[in-house]
Amino acid sequence: MSQKPYEGSSRRLVLAFDCGTTFSGISYCLLNPGEVPKICNITRYPGQEHVAGASKIPSVLCYDKQGRLRCAGAEALLPENVLNAEDEEWLKVEWFKVRMRPKSMPSALKTSTLPPLPPNKTLIQVFADFFRYLLSCAEKFIKETHATVVKRWDDLLANAVFVIGHPNGWEGTQQSMLRKAAIMGGLAPDTPEGRSRVKFVSEGEASLHFCLREGVDRKGFIIADLGGGTLDFSAYQVTGVKPLQAEEVAAAICHLEGSTLVTLRAEGYITHKLRDSVYGAKEHVKQIANCFDESTKKTFRTENDVCLVPFGSLADKDLDHGIRSGKLKLTGTEVASFFAPAIKATVDAILQQIKESKIPISMIYLVGGFSASPYVTTQLKEQLAKHKISVASPDGQTAKAVADGALSFYLDQFVALRIAKISYGTKYHWKYDSNNSEHKKRSKSVWTRPSGEKLVKGGFRTVLKKGTSVSKETEFRSGYGGQVTRMEDIDNVRLDVRAFYGPGSPPEWMDLIEKRHVRSLCTVTVDKSIVKNIAQRSTSKSGGVYFWYNYDLIINFGGTEMTAQILWNEGTSTHKVERR
Known part of the structure; x- marks a missing residue:
């Protein structure tokens, strides 16, 4: 409280x-x-x-x-x-x-x-x-x-x-x-x-706030929010008591493998099972799947169970396809197969976070509606016990964890440090180094600035690396700049901030990054009228006149939202534009 x-x-x-x-x-x-x-x-x-x-x-x-x-x-x-x-x-x-x-x-x-x-x-x-x-x-x-x-x-x-x-x-x-x-x-x-x-x-962070209010282990722990659509995993440790504070100790994980997919797998299986039955029509299968979702899925306990999905009246019967008195018979093994991918995804995610955590973790707290499944809870306890990991649920109604925790997040702000889930960066032109083999490979992309400096196109510059600890006050800054031969050639500055989702650290070259591993997040723009005000006149070694300007890209997380800013100096004043 x-x-x-x-x-x-x-x-x-x-x-x-x-x-x-x-x-x-x-x-x-x-x-x-x-x-x-x-x-x-x-x-x-x-x-x-x-x-x-x-x-x-x-x-x-x-x-x-x-x-x-x-x-x-x-x-x-x-x-x-x-x-x-x-x-x-x-x-x-x-x-x-x-x-x-x-x-x-x-x-x-x-x-x-x-x-x-x-x-x-x-x-x-x-x-x-x-x-x-x-x-x-x-x-x-x-x-x-x-x-x-x-x-x-x-x-x-x-x-x-x-x-x-x-x-x-x-x-x-x-x-x-x-x-x-x-x-x-x-x-x-x-x-x-x-x-x-x-x-x-x-x-995940909302659930943390809920759990902290209800009381949790103060050492390393993971909160597994098992919901209808996604399975969300967040690892923390409590670092302060007065005031209460917590830090993220591993990057958050999210899998689209919630309870709705259990129902979809059941529906697909029932469609195949009843393909030659009078109950194999789409509307019948949908009705049976809905009844499975409302009853069987919630009460299923072990693979030894014989599961009956009630969907019709006493007159509904097709013994060849397991239907009697308006109930479809499924074996426990069949039903368990619908849950298997979700349970595997949960165990794998927990073990991955434990491996990546900065501190030992031995406790898992389950929240979310899917965690109410007795089969899911039993399977997680059995499989994680092999790794000496305990599984529990916090006191209170865990179905309210996100809504209550979201309010606590606003009121309490318990989290002092978060772990960056992905890497952030921009396209970049690297300063050409004739002794660098990667630069030599891209000799066709080398160009010369008005100042005479040689650059090579096609680079990727990492501003914030995945796994980095981030506080509300932390700023991640990188310098950029431009040059033109005439003042009238100055245009708007547009800097595209990109996210890297691939494994490990981002490569330094765009052509080494798979397209599916990089995506544009936002573009920060500075009007050319401002750029002209900060441009400085200079002379190259060859005697040519050119104009140059510098600015910084700043990425920070003032809370749970990423913001990107361009910062520049104009005279004795500092100015910025921001994009969320």
């Missing part, structure tokens, strides 16, 4: 959204001047008012043929809406979060296997609709729970902070898309001030 009273001068609302692949939840905090913040949960949603203390709703939206949103969340599962969806042919949109994954994130999942998006709707628009719906749920609950808020809601919303959790493997591109969706969904206005009120935290 955060013991530090809120120091602001006026009341403020903070909302944390855990927009999950299969289920989503909201936590909130009303910050009152001089009072210790208290994390609260939305526990009553439209469509499931009868479920006491329900802190999550399905991540589902239903659209009509014109692409208009008709219902969402638990309301989409109400009998009347299910009937309306059939009669009016509404499109049920689910698992849409998986579509936002970075191209750099490998997965056996093909986009074509995902439920389609509604007509004339982009992914950002779907997220915007869902954010708008979550905000309406939060407004209704908070107004009903806190009487003093009713008349002041508009004022609170105008200054509210929104913290959105996302998988460890998501980067600046995904954060930018989510921010656009949040603004489009009415969370904040599209202004610098409004955009600054939409903040992000990785699901």
Whole structure:
């Protein structure tokens, strides 16, 4: 529990959204001047008012043929809406979060296997609709729970902070898309001030904050957030008690191998199993797969189990294909095969982080909805025990780990050091060295600057290397510059910041980097009018006049978002432009 009273001068609302692949939840905090913040949960949603203390709703939206949103969340599962969806042919949109994954994130999942998006709707628009719906749920609950808020809601919303959790493997591109969706969904206005009120935290770091509040081992530990879409792994150690602080000790890992893929594998297997059955039609298979997802997947325990998937009535029977009294029979070995890739990915990721960690790790904390599976928990305990690694779950409802932890992230800021997950750099022209064999290989790319200096094109300059410890204050700086023979030849400065995803350290040459291992993150631009102001006149050794200018690229992580800045000196003043 955060013991530090809120120091602001006026009341403020903070909302944390855990927009999950299969289920989503909201936590909130009303910050009152001089009072210790208290994390609260939305526990009553439209469509499931009868479920006491329900802190999550399905991540589902239903659209009509014109692409208009008709219902969402638990309301989409109400009998009347299910009937309306059939009669009016509404499109049920689910698992849409998986579509936002970075191209750099490998997965056996093909986009074509995902439920389609509604007509004339982009992914950002779907997220915007869902954010708008979550905000309406939060407004209704908070107004009903806190009487003093009713008349002041508009004022609170105008200054509210929104913290959105996302998988460890998501980067600046995904954060930018989510921010656009949040603004489009009415969370904040599209202004610098409004955009600054939409903040992000990785699901791993959010889960850390949740675990620290619940109490964890202070030595090296890994938090495994096993969710519907992704498996996120984060390794930490506690480095301070008063105030409480933690440091990341290995780069975070993210695999697209969550519980939805277990269901997809089950659906594929059932399709093949019933291919010659009267129950092999697509709609029957889909129904059986949905029933597997709701029941069998959640209760499966061992490979010795005989699993029955209830999907129909007593009259439904096809003994040749294992169907009796409306139940499909599956062996425990068959069901275990659906889980196997996820369990292997989890064990491999944990062992990889232990290997890369700066300190010994012997404890794993499981959070996330998928970790509630008794089979997953048992398998992880058995397989990791061979490596003398203990597995446990923190106290409290771990399904709330991301939403509660995202709020704690905003309030407490426990993490002092993070580990860079990837390397960052830019294209670069290296100073030509005639004794360097790599330079000689690229002799056709050598060119001469107005000053007479020879450079070789096609280089890659690393500014921040993967595995580096990064604090909020740390800046990673590299110098750049340009030369022209005439002042009128000066153009805008454009510096493209790139991410390297390949193994090891980035090569110094672009032609040695596979295309799939490098991607542009953002471009920082300085207007040519500014460049002209900082350009200096000089004379080359041959007597020619030229103009030169220098500037620095600075990469830093003021929190969980990467920012890139170009910094230059103009007279006695220092100036900068920034791009997130």
